[in-house]
Amino acid sequence: xxxxxxxxxxxxxxxxxxxxxxxxxxxxxxxxxxxxxxxxxxxxxxxxxxxxxxxxxxxxxxxxxxxxxxxxxxxxxxxxxxxxxxxxxxxxxxxxxxxxxxxxxxxxxxx
Amino acid sequence: xxxxxxxxxxxxxxxxxxxxxxxxxxxxxxxxxxxxxxxxxxxxxxxxxxxxxxxxxxxxxxxxxxxxxxxxxxxxxxxxxxxxxxxxxxxxxxxxxxxxxxxxxxxxxxx
Numbered sequence: 001x002x003x004x005x006x007x008x009x010x011x012x013x014x015x016x017x018x019x020x021x022x023x024x025x026x027x028x029x030x031x032x033x034x035x036x037x038x039x040x041x042x043x044x045x046x047x048x049x050x051x052x053x054x055x056x057x058x059x060x061x062x063x064x065x066x067x068x069x070x071x072x073x074x075x076x077x078x079x080x081x082x083x084x085x086x087x088x089x090x091x092x093x094x095x096x097x098x099x100x101x102x103x104x105x106x107x108x109x110x111x
Numbered sequence: 112x113x114x115x116x117x118x119x120x121x122x123x124x125x126x127x128x129x130x131x132x133x134x135x136x137x138x139x140x141x142x143x144x145x146x147x148x149x150x151x152x153x154x155x156x157x158x159x160x161x162x163x164x165x166x167x168x169x170x171x172x173x174x175x176x177x178x179x180x181x182x183x184x185x186x187x188x189x190x191x192x193x194x195x196x197x198x199x200x201x202x203x204x205x206x207x208x209x210x211x212x213x214x215x216x217x218x219x220x221x222x
Contacts, residue, residue, distance in 0.1 A: 006153075033210055042115070042201050042213035043154070088153050090211070097167045098144070099211060101153030 006089055006102030014110050019076040021105040023089035031092040032072040033099065034063050038085045046087075047074070079109050113138060115204050115214035123220045124192050132187040132217045136204030142166075143185040144211065145177060146201040154201055160185050189219075197221045 006023045013019060023032070031050055035043035047058050049065035049072060056063055060077045072089055086106050090099040116135045124130050136143050142161045146154035156169035160179035174190045183204075189196055197220050203211040 004153075031210070035213075040215070042215045045210060045212060048210045090153075097142075097159050097161075098156040098169060101146075101155070103153050104151075 004089060004091055004100050004102040006105055008105055009103070010106040010108070012108045012110065013079055015079060015081060017079055019079055019083075019107060020073065021087060021107075022071060022073045023091070023102045024071040025091060025100075026070065027091075027093060028069040029072075029091035030069070030094045031099075032063070032065050033090040033092075034061075034072070034074045035088045035090065036085045037088060037104075043088055076107075079107075081109050081111050083107060084109050115140075115202055115212055117200075117202050117214035117217050119217060120215070121218045121220075123222060125222055126192055126194060128192050129188065129190045130192060130219060132189075132200050132202075132219075134185045134187070134202030134204075134214060136183050136185070136202075137209075137212050140204035140206045140209065140212070141183050142205045143179055143183065144203045144205070145185070145187045146203065146213075147171070148199040148201055148216070150198075157187070192221045194221050 004023050034046045037043040047063040052069045054065040063074045086104040088104050089102040092099050118133045144159040145157040148154045157171050158168040159166045163179045176188045179185045199216040201216045203213045
C-alpha cells in the first residue's frame with residue numbers, strides 16, 4: 001500500500017524554538033491534513049490543505065502543500081510546553097476516500 | 112455541538128470472542144470512517160460508510176465488518192478476535208465540505 005514517510009520521528013526542543021516536520025510520498029495526493037494527538041485521545045485536526053502550493057496558518061502553526069503534490073510541511077513557531085504531543089500527516093489520493101497516515105513526529109518541549 | 116463520540120472507551124476481550132464498537136458522528140456529518148491505530152503507529156484505514164453502504168475498504172480481513180444506520184451512526188464488529196487486534200480503534204466523521212474529525216477512540220485489549 002501507500003507509504004507516507006514522516007520525519008523526524010521525534011524532536012527534543014527548547015521552549016520558544018521553531019519546529020519543522022514533513023511528510024513525503026512517492027504518490028501524488030490531492031489533500032493533505034495535519035493532526036496532533038495527545039495521550040489517550042484521538043487526533044485533532046490542525047490544518048487542511050487542498051491545492052498544490054497552498055500555504056495555510058492556524059495561529060503559530062503553518063503548513064504547506066508541496067508543489068509536486070508529493071509532500072507537505074508543518075512548521076510551529078515559538079513552541080510552548082502545550083505543543084508536546086504526536087503530530088501526524090495524512091494524505092488522500094485522487095478518487096479515493098481513504099486517508100493514509102504517516103507514522104508520526106513526537107515533539108518534546110523543554111520549559 | 113458534540114463532536115464524534117465513541118463507546119465504550121475501553122474494552123477487554125478474550126481471543127476468539129466478538130466485539131462491537133459504536134460511533135456517533137459530528138453533527139452535520141454523513142460519512143463515517145474507521146481506523147485502527149497500533150501502539151506507536153499512525154492510524155490505518157479499515158473502511159468507510161456512506162449512505163449506509165461500505166464505500167471503501169482497507170487491507171483488513173472479513174472478520175472486520177461494519178454498519179451505518181439511518182441517523183449516520185456506525186458500528187464496527189470484529190469476530191474471532193486475535194491478540195494482534197489489540198489497538199486503539201478510531202472513528203472519524205466527515206462530509207463533502209469537512210475533512211476527517213476523530214473521536215477519542217476505543218482501546219481494545221485482547222488477552
